[in-house]
Amino acid sequence: MKRRAILAFMLDRPGVLNKVSMLIRKKMYNVDTLTVCSARKPGLSRMTITLREDDPTRVAQVISQLEKFTEVVSVKELDTDHSYWREVAIVKLEIEGLHLESFQGRYNFEILNQQENEICILQVAGSTRKIDAFLEEIGQEHIIEIARTGVTALEK
Amino acid sequence: MTGKELLLRALKNKGVKFVFGYTGGAIMPVFDEMDKQGTFKFIMSRHEQGAAFMAQGISRASLSTDEPQIGVCMATSGPGALNLVTGIADAYMDSVPIIAVTGQVATGVIATDAFQESDVVGVMLPISKQTYMPLHAEEVEQSVHEAFYVATTGRGGPIVLDIPKDVQNQPVSENYRFDARRFRPQLPGFFIHPTPAREPLQQAIELINRSERPVMFCGHGVINSNAGQLLQEFAEKVNIPVAFTLHGLSAMPADHPLSLGMMGMHGTVEANRAIMEADLLIAFGMRFDDRVTGKLNEYAQNADVIHVEIDPSEIDKNVATSVAINADVYRTLHVLLGDPMLTYKPRRRWLEKIAGFRQVMAEDLRQEIEAGVGEGGKLLMKSIIHQLSEVTAGKDLIVADVGQNQMMAARFYNYQTFNSWFASGGAGTMGCSLPMAIGVKLARPTERVWSISGDGGFQMNAQELGTIMEQQLDVKMILLNNGYLGMVRQWQSLFFDGRYAGTPMQSPDFGLMAQAYGIPYRRVETLAEVAPALQAAIDHQGPMLLEFICDPSELILPMVPAGGGFEEMMVKRPQPVAADGGKP
Numbered sequence: 176m177k178r179r180a181i182l183a184f185m186l187d188r189p190g191v192l193n194k195v196s197m198l199i200r201k202k203m204y205n206v207d208t209l210t211v212c213s214a215r216k217p218g219l220s221r222m223t224i225t226l227r228e229d230d231p232t233r234v235a236q237v238i239s240q241l242e243k244f245t246e247v248v249s250v251k252e253l254d255t256d257h258s259y260w261r262e263v264a265i266v267k268l269e270i271e272g273l274h275l276e277s278f279q280g281r282y283n284f285e286i287l288n289q290q291e292n293e294i295c296i297l298q299v300a301g302s303t304r305k306i307d308a309f310l311e312e313i314g315q316e317h318i319i320e321i322a323r324t325g326v327t328a329l330e331k
Numbered sequence: 332m333t334g335k336e337l338l339l340r341a342l343k344n345k346g347v348k349f350v351f352g353y354t355g356g357a358i359m360p361v362f363d364e365m366d367k368q369g370t371f372k373f374i375m376s377r378h379e380q381g382a383a384f385m386a387q388g389i390s391r392a393s394l395s396t397d398e399p400q401i402g403v404c405m406a407t408s409g410p411g412a413l414n415l416v417t418g419i420a421d422a423y424m425d426s427v428p429i430i431a432v433t434g435q436v437a438t439g440v441i442a443t444d445a446f447q448e449s450d451v452v453g454v455m456l457p458i459s460k461q462t463y464m465p466l467h468a469e470e471v472e473q474s475v476h477e478a479f480y481v482a483t484t485g486r487g488g489p490i491v492l493d494i495p496k497d498v499q500n501q502p503v504s505e506n507y508r509f510d511a512r513r514f515r516p517q518l519p520g521f522f523i524h525p526t527p528a529r530e531p532l533q534q535a536i537e538l539i540n541r542s543e544r545p546v547m548f549c550g551h552g553v554i555n556s557n558a559g560q561l562l563q564e565f566a567e568k569v570n571i572p573v574a575f576t577l578h579g580l581s582a583m584p585a586d587h588p589l590s591l592g593m594m595g596m597h598g599t600v601e602a603n604r605a606i607m608e609a610d611l612l613i614a615f616g617m618r619f620d621d622r623v624t625g626k627l628n629e630y631a632q633n634a635d636v637i638h639v640e641i642d643p644s645e646i647d648k649n650v651a652t653s654v655a656i657n658a659d660v661y662r663t664l665h666v667l668l669g670d671p672m673l674t675y676k677p678r679r680r681w682l683e684k685i686a687g688f689r690q691v692m693a694e695d696l697r698q699e700i701e702a703g704v705g706e707g708g709k710l711l712m713k714s715i716i717h718q719l720s721e722v723t724a725g726k727d728l729i730v731a732d733v734g735q736n737q738m739m740a741a742r743f744y745n746y747q748t749f750n751s752w753f754a755s756g757g758a759g760t761m762g763c764s765l766p767m768a769i770g771v772k773l774a775r776p777t778e779r780v781w782s783i784s785g786d787g788g789f790q791m792n793a794q795e796l797g798t799i800m801e802q803q804l805d806v807k808m809i810l811l812n813n814g815y816l817g818m819v820r821q822w823q824s825l826f827f828d829g830r831y832a833g834t835p836m837q838s839p840d841f842g843l844m845a846q847a848y849g850i851p852y853r854r855v856e857t858l859a860e861v862a863p864a865l866q867a868a869i870d871h872q873g874p875m876l877l878e879f880i881c882d883p884s885e886l887i888l889p890m891v892p893a894g895g896g897f898e899e900m901m902v903k904r905p906q907p908v909a910a911d912g913g914k915p
């Protein structure tokens with residue numbers, strides 16, 4: 176199913192996240208990712224939700240019902256052609272330093288911590304697909320733990 | 332001043348006259364203050380659900396009067412608040428503005444699972460338009476004013492104010508000021524568009540002028556925006572027949588030549604067949620729910636749809652529109668009526684065709700109403716409602732419950748008074764009628780109010796007979812007793828091989844019950860007694876309970892089976908299938 180990103184600005188108040196997630200549950204979606212941060216305007220939060228849906232009218236329904244909440248100031252769908260969708264992953268690995276360096280050129284990660292026993296913590300940012308590819312190439316056998324932020328998105 | 336005083340000051344400022352409720356630990360300070368001040372008429376319900384429906388009755392019935400009021404109900408924390416849930420969810424589904432005030436445990440113990448603590452805001456979030464939990468006395472007044480604004484602006488809905496006990500008692504600082512007249516809620520995310528945009532209006536007019544087989548739809552929005560008169564003028568001006576949703580009934584006289592009656596699952600043949608063949612639907616203030624449309628992908632396939640609706644999230648939700656007008660119904664009709672481009676058409680062929688649809692069931696219904704009893708000799712509900720309509724000239728206020736009794740009351744009362752039909756539509760809550768009728772009577776004291784229930788629904792909130800007794804309320808009660816949960820029985824006889832699982836019901840002696848509450852009572856078993864009994868209730872000053880012994884096998888027809896298309900509309904009782912499974 177097609178992955179969709181919904182960007183919403185809302186009042187930074189307790190209970191608003193609750194309302195948004197309840198609505199999405201009521202509409203029978205399983206949220207793929209959900210990220211919240213403070214918006215530029217004080218008192219507002221900026222939320223990016225991704226979920227899977229092929230039918231554009233159903234997404235429009237979710238958006239118009241989100242808009243109805245008095246705390247939600249604006250909502251829209253972002254499409255991949257006209258916006259950047261990015262996430263960050265922090266990965267703990269057990270890997271040989273030299274082997275790791277061979278990925279540096281393509282994935283441009285930042286090493287946060289590296290110990291002599293080949294345990295390394297690094298951070299990599301990019302599209303979901305890029306991070307998936309990175310993890311794939313590194314190989315599951317090297318990975319101890321992964322923390323991913325989920326998608327945040329910005330219109331071009 | 333304290334939180335509780337500010338709460339009451341704000342309610343008074345908003346024109347509240349009645350408070351319905353039930354006390355308990357966490358709301359005691361407010362009740363105490365209310366008693367001290369004597370500002371409101373307090374009406375004690377016998378169950379909090381009753382209080383919520385009474386509040387609905389006030390809001391629904393008063394909106395068309397010179398003094399619209401918003402119904403207010405109050406309950407204590409925990410079980411008290413939770414008992415309001417059904418009434419609030421019902422108001423939410425039917426877009427009825429009410430204010431529910433609940434006491435909450437003190438802020439110091441919130442989230443410790445204190446005695447009678449429940450997460451009221453959490454429970455109410457998905458079933459109310461907005462919730463407030465003021466944590467300081469300073470926030471109370473503003474929350475109430477904002478609550479009224481949100482409840483009544485745009486599409487109406489219930490608001491919950493959950494006020495911790497210590498906040499009720501907390502004094503505000505000396506510098507506290509609140510100017511109710513100057514107050515404007517700061518709601519950057521609250522948008523309404525009451526005025527119709529020019530462009531879609533033009534497109535709508537073009538479609539209307541071009542159409543050959545148009546049908547207008549009258550929904551709850553017509554009642555809520557007090558636009559009945561305008562709708563009728565518009566229908567007459569363009570000569571287009573009007574079908575009604577359950578909540579659109581009584582917006583226009585039911586016997587108007589352009590009226591098609593109710594549409595949908597138990598709608599009339601003429602409404603449903605006209606919709607099937609229409610080339611244009613013009614919907615005013617409605618949401619195309621499944622009881623109205625039946626199977627969506629078979630619904631009005633050849634019609635363009637003009638949808639006038641104040642809530643933008645209802646547009647294109649179930650039915651794709653050709654022209655969307657996100658605006659207030661009253662204003663839209665007002666602008667449309669003034670537009671010189673709009674033309675009258677005789678539509679002779681279309682109206683003749685519809686006249687044919689009207690004949691499909693007319694003779695059967697006429698005969699049934701005249702016979703008045705079913706095969707077993709018991710009374711038919713439709714005949715009782717028909718007679719009620721006759722003796723009251725269709726002018727009274729009707730508050731129906733849920734079930735066959737409701738559909739009969741919707742179909743066979745000849746509504747003449749604007750906003751005279753009250754029922755639970757979206758939620759279909761059994762037991763709503765008795766308490767809602769109490770609110771309706773208080774809002775419209777000079778008009779006669781009839782509560783119509785089945786034996787099932789009557790017993791769901793029968794405790795409110797106590798409220799009627801205590802307040803000496805002149806509510807006429809019609810109990811259509813068929814010994815069954817009749818509507819479910821109807822489905823069982825049509826779709827479950829006549830196996831009556833969980834629907835036969837033993838009832839108490841309703842005469843003794845009425846007597847226990849000091850309410851006069853009559854039991855009616857024959858056709859000849861029906862009109863005199865109704866007249867006796869009219870002549871009696873005060874409440875009266877009339878119990879009619881009804882035929883359990885009566886069906887409300889037509890019926891579009893749930894999930895079916897209008898093609899499948901049943902207009903006749905299906906013939907019983909022979910025991911060997913062969914054709915009858």
Ligand SMILES: Cc1ncc(C[n+]2csc(CCOP(=O)(O)OP(=O)(O)O)c2C)c(N)n1
Nearest residue numbers: 734735736759761785786787788816817818
């Ligand atoms: C609170 C509630 N519970 C269950 C139902 C399901 N239901 C709808 S109609 C009906 C039967 C109503 O029986 P009665 O009140 O006797 O009315 P009748 O249909 O016989 O006129 C039932 C059980 C409901 N609508 N509301």
Ligand SMILES: [Mg+2]
Nearest residue numbers: 785786815817
């Ligand atoms: Mg019954």
